Amino acid sequence: MYDFRPAADCPKPEAYRQLLEAAEALTAGEADGVANMANIAALLWEFLPDMNWAGFYRMVDGELVLGPFVGRPACIRIPLGKGVCGVAAAEATTQLVADVHAFPGHIACDAVTNSELVVPVIRNGEVVAVIDLDSPSKARFDEEDRAGIERLAELISERI
Numbered sequence: 001m002y003d004f005r006p007a008a009d010c011p012k013p014e015a016y017r018q019l020l021e022a023a024e025a026l027t028a029g030e031a032d033g034v035a036n037m038a039n040i041a042a043l044l045w046e047f048l049p050d051m052n053w054a055g056f057y058r059m060v061d062g063e064l065v066l067g068p069f070v071g072r073p074a075c076i077r078i079p080l081g082k083g084v085c086g087v088a089a090a091e092a093t094t095q096l097v098a099d100v101h102a103f104p105g106h107i108a109c110d111a112v113t114n115s116e117l118v119v120p121v122i123r124n125g126e127v128v129a130v131i132d133l134d135s136p137s138k139a140r141f142d143e144e145d146r147a148g149i150e151r152l153a154e155l156i157s158e159r160i
Ligand code: SME
Pocket: 053, 074, 075, 078, 082, 083, 084, 085, 086, 105, 106, 107, 108, 109, 110, 113, 116, 132, 134
């Protein structure tokens, strides 16, 4: 049985330390990328409060295609450069968006989303996926979240 879950009053740096440790333990030695993305999505959901969607889009033939996630059904294909995910993938840079309604071209998969963090997963210099986190709260994600999710993206880049 896995019981990966931080204590309710766990400070954010400690929650990310535990999240990274759990991600390492769950994906080490497992070659199946879908299984690993599914477990990472579940871990993100367990560890990070105040979210309505957490998961992956994968780069497939030059566009983003929905991968394993937790949350409501989402749009399946996102062209590069479109929406927060498409910009993160096209520019290979993290997008930390305090208010998605102020982001030009934001794709509203779920009307409750107000803020978003999208981190590219880069392998051999190429974007192979993005990690997408959505929250119903404005400005839910901060620099600690960015740093934590960027470390996670690096950890799993060879495992998805
Ligand atoms: N809002 C995203 C689309 C993906 S869903 O939020 C799951 C975007 O603008 O790229």
